Amino acid sequence: MSLNDPRWGNQGNDDGKRGDGNRGGNQGPPDLEDIWRDFNQRLSSMFGGKRGRNGGSGGGGGGPQMPQISFRQFGGGIGALLALIFIVWLASGFYIVDANQRGVVLRFGNFVQTTDPGLRWRLPYPIESNEIVDLTGVRTVEVGYRGTERNKVLRESLMLTDDENIINIQFAVQYVLSSPENYLFNNRFPDESVIQAAESAMREIVGRSKMDFVLYEGREQIAASAHELIQKILDRYETGIQVSRVTMQNAQPPEQVQAAFDDAVKAGQDRERARNEGEAYANDVIPRARGTASRLIEEANAYRERVVANAEGEASRFTQVLEEYRRAPEVTRERMYLDTMQHVMSNSSKVMVDAKGNGNLLLMPLDKLLQGVGAAQAAQEPVTSSPPAPAAPVSAPRADSSFDARSRDVLRDRERGER
Numbered sequence: 001m002s003l004n005d006p007r008w009g010n011q012g013n014d015d016g017k018r019g020d021g022n023r024g025g026n027q028g029p030p031d032l033e034d035i036w037r038d039f040n041q042r043l044s045s046m047f048g049g050k051r052g053r054n055g056g057s058g059g060g061g062g063g064p065q066m067p068q069i070s071f072r073q074f075g076g077g078i079g080a081l082l083a084l085i086f087i088v089w090l091a092s093g094f095y096i097v098d099a100n101q102r103g104v105v106l107r108f109g110n111f112v113q114t115t116d117p118g119l120r121w122r123l124p125y126p127i128e129s130n131e132i133v134d135l136t137g138v139r140t141v142e143v144g145y146r147g148t149e150r151n152k153v154l155r156e157s158l159m160l161t162d163d164e165n166i167i168n169i170q171f172a173v174q175y176v177l178s179s180p181e182n183y184l185f186n187n188r189f190p191d192e193s194v195i196q197a198a199e200s201a202m203r204e205i206v207g208r209s210k211m212d213f214v215l216y217e218g219r220e221q222i223a224a225s226a227h228e229l230i231q232k233i234l235d236r237y238e239t240g241i242q243v244s245r246v247t248m249q250n251a252q253p254p255e256q257v258q259a260a261f262d263d264a265v266k267a268g269q270d271r272e273r274a275r276n277e278g279e280a281y282a283n284d285v286i287p288r289a290r291g292t293a294s295r296l297i298e299e300a301n302a303y304r305e306r307v308v309a310n311a312e313g314e315a316s317r318f319t320q321v322l323e324e325y326r327r328a329p330e331v332t333r334e335r336m337y338l339d340t341m342q343h344v345m346s347n348s349s350k351v352m353v354d355a356k357g358n359g360n361l362l363l364m365p366l367d368k369l370l371q372g373v374g375a376a377q378a379a380q381e382p383v384t385s386s387p388p389a390p391a392a393p394v395s396a397p398r399a400d401s402s403f404d405a406r407s408r409d410v411l412r413d414r415e416r417g418e419r
Contacts, residue, residue, distance in 0.1 A: 093124040100136035133180035144170035165211040182240030201229035
């Protein structure tokens with residue numbers, strides 16, 4: 001139809017006038033109004049409604065009768081569709097649990113059971129649901145820092161020691177899950193619980209320790225004690241968490257007092273070095289002094305023993321001489337005199353004799369005389385057949401005896417002259 005056609009815009013009226021019997025001769029596109037009317041009539045017929053003005057059942061119009069559609073015509077398809085939906089709903093209950101995981105089944109939000117690894121099935125949503133929990137994965141929480149040690153969290157890291165010093169401690173806690181249901185349902189924020197428990201345990205341990213112990217020799221011991229205490233706290237709250245390791249990342253004084261602390265550390269090191277040097281010197285000198293003292297004590301004891309023995313010997317000899325003197329005084333006196341003079345003269349090689357009446361001293365070189373006597377005897381030795389060795393010891397006593405006799409006579413003469 002062209003725009004110039006007079007029937008443009010009056011097709012519906014014309015068609016109404018011509019009736020439905022002339023629709024077959026119309027070769028144009030279907031009217032939208034007719035399509036909408038047919039749809040309403042079919043929908044009304046499905047729900048038992050009355051037909052419209054053109055096809056109503058109660059009317060006496062001669063319009064075409066629409067086919068009746070009922071649920072019986074869709075019975076088979078709906079049943080198959082519902083069965084398919086039911087099967088899909090049941091299949092949504094399957095889930096897979098890996099070897100390092102455990103499944104936790106919930107029924108209307110309540111815990112039902114924990115399933116092992118494998119292909120598992122539960123009642124589909126909304127009746128039941130499941131949670132997958134990784135048990136073997138090691139989880140880490142950081143206390144006093146986040147990410148790197150430079151990113152400090154002073155609210156967590158600054159702690160007070162037993163000697164009222166403040167130190168900055170950063171450490172990490174590694175843990176795994178031991179009970180999936182406790183981990184899911186007993187705590188709202190399990191990781192935050194671990195951080196709080198670790199911080200509380202470390203503050204308690206540091207508060208009972210000295211600053212030097214925390215900074216130097218006691219770091220490993222503090223980490224072990226914190227590990228044990230954190231586990232006790234988490235078990236008390238039934239968190240289902242197993243602490244595997246506590247690592248001390250950093251422990252140092254606050255930055256504001258770092259310079260003063262370094263000076264104090266250097267002074268302490270100097271003190272230790274001086275103490276070690278003193279101990280080394282003492283270990284070198286004291287043993288030698290003790291050895292010298294022991295040697296002197298032994299020598300003194302030996303001297304004492306010798307003096308005492310000599311004194312006892314002298315006393316015994318004096319007692320014996322006294323006994324002999326009581327028996328024979330003259331003989332004993334003479335013997336004592338001779339023994340004394342022998343002892344005195346045996347140590348002297350020269351004898352000074354006071355000549356009677358002259359007042360001059362006569363020098364007698366007895367040593368020269370004894371040497372001359374010895375030389376003459378030596379000159380005679382090759383002639384004699386006796387061996388030379390025994391001759392020398394024999395000649396000396398003779399000289400001594402002659403010397404003693406001469407000295408004895410000289411002394412007697414001097415004593416007589418004095419009388």
